[in-house]
Amino acid sequence: MxxxxxxxxxxxxxxxxxxxxxxxxxxxxxxxxxxxxxxxxxxxxxxxxxxxxxxxxxxxxxxxxxxxxxxxxxxxxxxxxxxxxxxxxxxxxxxxxxxxxxxxxxxxxxxxxxxxxxxxxxxxxxxxxxxxxxxxxxxxxxxxxxxxxxxxxxxxxxxxxxxxxxxxxxxxxxxxxxxxxxxxxxxxxxxxxxxxxxxxxxxxxxxxxxxxxxxxxxxxxxxxxxxxxxHDNIGYLIHCEDHLMIQSCRMDELKDMISQHITCKNLLIAGPLWIGPLHNFSYISKILDNINGLRAVDSDIRWLYKILSIFKEETDFPPYFYDLHRASKRLGISVPKLDMVIEALKSVGYRCVRTHFRGTGIKTNADYRTFLDVLGGL
Ligand SMILES: C[S@@+](CC[C@H](N)C(=O)[O-])C[C@H]1O[C@@H](n2cnc3c(N)ncnc32)[C@H](O)[C@@H]1O
Known part of the structure; x- marks a missing residue:
């Protein structure tokens, strides 16, 4: 052997x-x-x-x-x-x-x-x-x-x-x-x-x-x-390219949601899927608060601290994110720095964080049109 x-x-x-x-x-x-x-x-x-x-x-x-x-x-x-x-x-x-x-x-x-x-x-x-x-x-x-x-x-x-x-x-x-x-x-x-x-x-x-x-x-x-x-955390995502809009709804709200887009030519629907929070905030916080008790190697502990901090931040946001590259291309502008966009959205009153899903992704409670307006105004 x-x-x-x-x-x-x-x-x-x-x-x-x-x-x-x-x-x-x-x-x-x-x-x-x-x-x-x-x-x-x-x-x-x-x-x-x-x-x-x-x-x-x-x-x-x-x-x-x-x-x-x-x-x-x-x-x-x-x-x-x-x-x-x-x-x-x-x-x-x-x-x-x-x-x-x-x-x-x-x-x-x-x-x-x-x-x-x-x-x-x-x-x-x-x-x-x-x-x-x-x-x-x-x-x-x-x-x-x-x-x-x-x-x-x-x-x-x-x-x-x-x-x-x-x-x-x-x-x-x-x-x-x-x-x-x-x-x-x-x-x-x-x-x-x-x-x-x-x-x-x-x-x-x-x-x-x-x-x-x-x-x-x-x-x-x-x-x-x-x-x-x-039940309330399971539903659909509605992505309408005609209205430049992404929304989520519970299973029982789908009919009403679709009726708002009856004439739309570019309506996409995903689901059923989980529309609730992506992480348990207090559970992640507890791990972060006790991160030094882990017996992992130091470089892994440092990495865990970073990634779990992002999880914690992105917990309470809509079940999708906007991508800076895609949005900038849509507007025909060069891609601005992520931090700049986050600050700009915050300055007009929106909540906004990066996401672990993508380096150029942003989670915010602003709707997609508002996001594009803020991006275009930079
Ligand atoms: C993706 S690998 C697991 C990787 C591993 N957990 C890791 O972190 O490196 C999947 C393993 O499942 C085993 N496997 C596939 N089907 C199985 C089954 N029905 N029951 C038990 N083992 C199975 C394969 O032999 C293979 O070793």
């Missing part, structure tokens, strides 16, 4: 191949794992207790291993992958990182694994290739009451509205390919998780939805009961 390639990520040392065969490992997903560490830590802080976690599609096990080493709040970690090679690599990685005592490794289908460990797990991480939709029902129905589900989606073409039919098939939604399509993608995934929970008489309490390095990630608490189902 030869280990061919070992690398470091955060506090973990990870073999990514064995006997000449590579197991899936994408360095681009590192920030999503670092954020995962922060949310396991956040949950430990929230409960003031240790957690049982499960990395159900583990590949090398890097995600779960980092959660153990860097959050300081894991009492037991399940690792699972159906691949024989991954199983062997994970076993080696668990040993190399000195976490045998609290780890349990299995090689089975992820859905079967979750059902076999029903109500045993506080934090389930579902990190598949492409879409997580085949795993949502098992995850939301088997996690402990008040437990956390973390899910990844990387099937951006359907979620961002490039292909329509797969979006309907996998998420029962329609997306649109606009400058803010990655936010639409995150919001469709949150809605799908909420729907899956609803099917099992549970509901979601969203912690965060974000898009980083081509990875969509959603973290939500899953709670027993139907009263808390977030």
């Amino acid at each position: 030869t280990e061919e390639y070992i690398l470091s990520e955060g506090k973990a040392r990870i073999a990514i191949s064995m006997d000449g065969y590579k197991v899936f490992y994408n360095p681009l997903a590192k920030p999503t794992r670092t954020l995962g560490v922060a949310f396991v830590y956040g949950e430990g802080l929230f409960r003031n207790n240790e957690l049982v976690i499960a990395d159900v599609l583990a590949a090398t096990g890097v995600r779960g291993i980092r959660y153990v080493l860097e959050s300081g709040y894991v009492s037991k970690a399940f690792f699972n992958d159906k691949s024989k090679l991954a199983y062997r690599v994970i076993a080696k990685n668990i040993e190399n990182n000195g976490i045998n005592i609290l780890s349990q490794l299995t090689r089975m289908d992820a859905n079967r694994f979750m059902h076999q460990n029903r109500y045993q797990i506080d934090f389930i991480d579902v990190d598949p290739y492409g879409t997580p939709s085949p795993f949502l029902d098992s995850a939301v129905s088997t996690v402990k009451n008040n437990g956390i589900i973390a899910i990844t989606a990387t099937d951006l073409a359907p979620l961002c509205g490039i292909y329509k039919r797969p979006t309907l098939r996998k998420y029962s939604s329609i997306s649109i390919h606009t400058e803010y399509c990655h936010e639409i993608a995150v919001r469709i995934l949150i809605k799908s998780l909420a729907e899956a929970a609803g099917r099992h008489m549970r509901y979601i309490d969203l912690i965060s939805g974000h898009f980083i390095n081509q990875y969509i990630r959603v973290y939500a608490r899953i709670v027993e009961g139907k009263r808390g189902y977030p």
Whole structure:
């Protein structure tokens, strides 16, 4: 048996191949794992207790291993992958990182694994290739009451509205390919998780939805009961190019909203999707306030501080953003500095922040025409 390639990520040392065969490992997903560490830590802080976690599609096990080493709040970690090679690599990685005592490794289908460990797990991480939709029902129905589900989606073409039919098939939604399509993608995934929970008489309490390095990630608490189902946070986005207007509405408001655009030739509709706040402000604040208690490496802590601060700022804004490039092109002007535009909007009384979705994106409560007027007046 030869280990061919070992690398470091955060506090973990990870073999990514064995006997000449590579197991899936994408360095681009590192920030999503670092954020995962922060949310396991956040949950430990929230409960003031240790957690049982499960990395159900583990590949090398890097995600779960980092959660153990860097959050300081894991009492037991399940690792699972159906691949024989991954199983062997994970076993080696668990040993190399000195976490045998609290780890349990299995090689089975992820859905079967979750059902076999029903109500045993506080934090389930579902990190598949492409879409997580085949795993949502098992995850939301088997996690402990008040437990956390973390899910990844990387099937951006359907979620961002490039292909329509797969979006309907996998998420029962329609997306649109606009400058803010990655936010639409995150919001469709949150809605799908909420729907899956609803099917099992549970509901979601969203912690965060974000898009980083081509990875969509959603973290939500899953709670027993139907009263808390977030009906008012599920709806549609209406994008009217004739009126230069973007609006959101609840499911039951769609008819009235469309009737205002009955003669419009360029009306786009996305949804159903999540129209509520994108992050839980107090949860993110608590992680930020305690960021130095994380056992992560310093550079990751500094990065987490920056990204979580942006999450916190952008929490309470409409479910879309405006893009400076796109808007400047529309006006035929050169692209001004983001800070200048933010200041200009604030000076006329609007709330306004940058967004993690795009370096040239702005979230504001100003409508799109007002935004264009302010931009054109600079
Ligand atoms: C995208 S990789 C996981 C990446 C890993 N979590 C990380 O952060 O590097 C997906 C893994 O899921 C495994 N897999 C795919 N379908 C599965 C299933 N139905 N049950 C269990 N494992 C599965 C694959 O073998 C692969 O190792």
